Amino acid sequence: MKVKELALDGIVRQNPALKLVLGTCSILALSNEAINGLGMGAAVTFVLICSNLVISILRNIIPDKVRIPAFILIIATFVTVVKMLLYYLGSKSAAIMGIYNAMGVFLPLIVVNCIILARAESFASHNTIGLSVMDGLFMGIGYTVALTLLGAVREILGNGSIFGVALWNFKIAFFTTPAGAFMTYGMFIALFTFVYDRIVRKQKLGGAKILKPKTTEV
Amino acid sequence: MKKILTPSVKCVLTLVIIAVVCVAALAILNDLLYVPPDFSAFSNAYEAEYDQVEVADVALTSGKVLLAVEGSDSQGKQLVGLYIESAGYGKAKAFTVIIVLEKDTGIILGSYIKEQGSSAAPYDYDESKLAVLNGTNVADIVPKDPEMVVTGATHSSYAVMNAFVTAQEYYQAVYGE
Numbered sequence: 001m002k003v004k005e006l007a008l009d010g011i012v013r014q015n016p017a018l019k020l021v022l023g024t025c026s027i028l029a030l031s032n033e034a035i036n037g038l039g040m041g042a043a044v045t046f047v048l049i050c051s052n053l054v055i056s057i058l059r060n061i062i063p064d065k066v067r068i069p070a071f072i073l074i075i076a077t078f079v080t081v082v083k084m085l086l087y088y089l090g091s092k093s094a095a096i097m098g099i100y101n102a103m104g105v106f107l108p109l110i111v112v113n114c115i116i117l118a119r120a121e122s123f124a125s126h127n128t129i130g131l132s133v134m135d136g137l138f139m140g141i142g143y144t145v146a147l148t149l150l151g152a153v154r155e156i157l158g159n160g161s162i163f164g165v166a167l168w169n170f171k172i173a174f175f176t177t178p179a180g181a182f183m184t185y186g187m188f189i190a191l192f193t194f195v196y197d198r199i200v201r202k203q204k205l206g207g208a209k210i211l212k213p214k215t216t217e218v
Numbered sequence: 219m220k221k222i223l224t225p226s227v228k229c230v231l232t233l234v235i236i237a238v239v240c241v242a243a244l245a246i247l248n249d250l251l252y253v254p255p256d257f258s259a260f261s262n263a264y265e266a267e268y269d270q271v272e273v274a275d276v277a278l279t280s281g282k283v284l285l286a287v288e289g290s291d292s293q294g295k296q297l298v299g300l301y302i303e304s305a306g307y308g309k310a311k312a313f314t315v316i317i318v319l320e321k322d323t324g325i326i327l328g329s330y331i332k333e334q335g336s337s338a339a340p341y342d343y344d345e346s347k348l349a350v351l352n353g354t355n356v357a358d359i360v361p362k363d364p365e366m367v368v369t370g371a372t373h374s375s376y377a378v379m380n381a382f383v384t385a386q387e388y389y390q391a392v393y394g395e
Contacts, residue, residue, distance in 0.1 A: 058236075062232055062236075063228055066229040066230075066232060066233055069233060073236050073240055077240040080244055081243075084248060084251045085251060087251075087253060091253040
């Protein structure tokens, strides 16, 4: 039951990209293509799971006064691991090297991504190992789904392709620009909020509980 | 012992221990995931075995040397390989070109365009005309007519010529007399 709650929190109720609006720099920069969104999402998910795991293990050892520097140290280590791993895999596969190159500076900048520090501070440092890993996984999935969908829409409209496969010749170059990123992201948030609010209102009237707004227990 | 472990010392010690463990873990992973530099692109310009050498600090007019290698071919010919980013010309942005020269004479033995800068037309590279670029004098390799070397993209041809000029300037400064 707790896992279901965490899944709903991570993917819907507290979706980091569409509900909490965290990590927007990388969302805007890497949503130009669906594959870049998927790659970035996978990297963030890996860091979220690993950092939540280690922080949860050390939650009773790390003194409160130095918890933030300690969290940053742990997060930075896992970001470096992701960077090394992607480069290693990229040396074996040109497709992965393409994603690695597309991520550019945003890969090391995962260290300062608000989603990861927020989950470490608000969840992993107060909860058990299992729950913290689950929280990292579902938050990562929520971020990845949002980023990939955003990337897919921008790629279809801006490049006339999806995951690099050409669909048609119709292209609206605006969607490949930063302004296009802002607009598409704004539309996504608006649509998500509209649908979410409608469902919540319906459930309130009907007495259902599944999507009732709720903050994660800490 | 309790007196030494004041809260401040405990905080510092915790951070130091975490940092040491993180560095140790990264060192091990770095060893496991290390990817040795790949010089196979140089073999596209001229088939040989290459090793990286330090890039000399030389003033160049038409581009910059990103990577330098030295090697020898199967007949024992000593080679110098340069990975050059040429200065763009007109509409053409910078090209990255690999150029291999004979170490003793400076004659260009082969070249390979790794990345083409943006240009109105695709660069129609004709390797058979490379011979006109041989020579140790920079003046020899500036084409009087771009059509001597390439066809189709004048701006691109100059961008690539900049790479050849850079190679010769670098060779003269580092290996020339």
